[in-house]
Amino acid sequence: MNARTTRTLAAALSLTAALAISGCSGSEDGASEAAPTVSGAFMPQPVNDKMAGAFMVIKNDSGTADKLTGVTSPLSDDLQIHETKNQKMQQVPSLDVPANGELKLERGGDHxxxxxxxxxxxxxxxxxxxxxxxxxxxxxxxxxxxxRTYTGQAPTSTAGNGH
Structure with a gap:
């Protein structure tokens, strides 16, 4: 029994070491991907109960690019990812979150x-x-x-309204 416990422990340690060496190479189900971090998340007070926007910075410290593919909330059954190009807003199925980079969701931009x-x-x-x-x-x-007038505090922006 003692030898069996030792073999089991050795196998577990070997597996742990192999996983540590492989780092975040990822798996097909994505379970080993590092979770993105979010900062500066806010919603301007909605004018009515029809719609509202959400803005934030999503940071991906993983070496693997990812995509924001959906959003859910108890506040609404219909949350949409919007891209803004040439001052035109349109719903898109996803937005890219670059490897070792960030996705900025901001007023006048993607949100x-x-x-x-x-x-x-x-x-x-x-x-x-x-x-x-x-x-x-x-x-x-x-x-x-x-x-409603809050614009967020984008650390890379030199413009602002003092909020």
Missing amino acids: IMFMGLKSTPTVGDKVTIELRFEKAGPVKVELDVKE
Whole structure:
């Protein structure tokens, strides 16, 4: 029995070492992909219960590119990923999250749209969403509901309105 336990422990250690050496090479089901991190997540207070936007920076520290493929929230049954090109907004099935890079969802650019809100959040509320990715697992995010004029604090931007 003792020799069997030793062999089992040795096999487990070998497997652990092999996984550590392989790093984040990924698996077909995406289970080993590093989860993206999110910063600056907010929603401007909606004007009505018809629609609202969500903005944030999604950072991918993985060496593998990924895609934002979906968003869910208790606030709406219809969340859409929108791309903005040439000042025209359109729904898209996904947005790229580059390897060792970030996807900026910001006013006037790519963003998430809530359609048909179940309630109208006000400044100070928090709205929960879950981001879905092609490779990484789902990520839960809390959006801070801000004033309608709030633009966020993009660290790479030199412009701003003092918020």
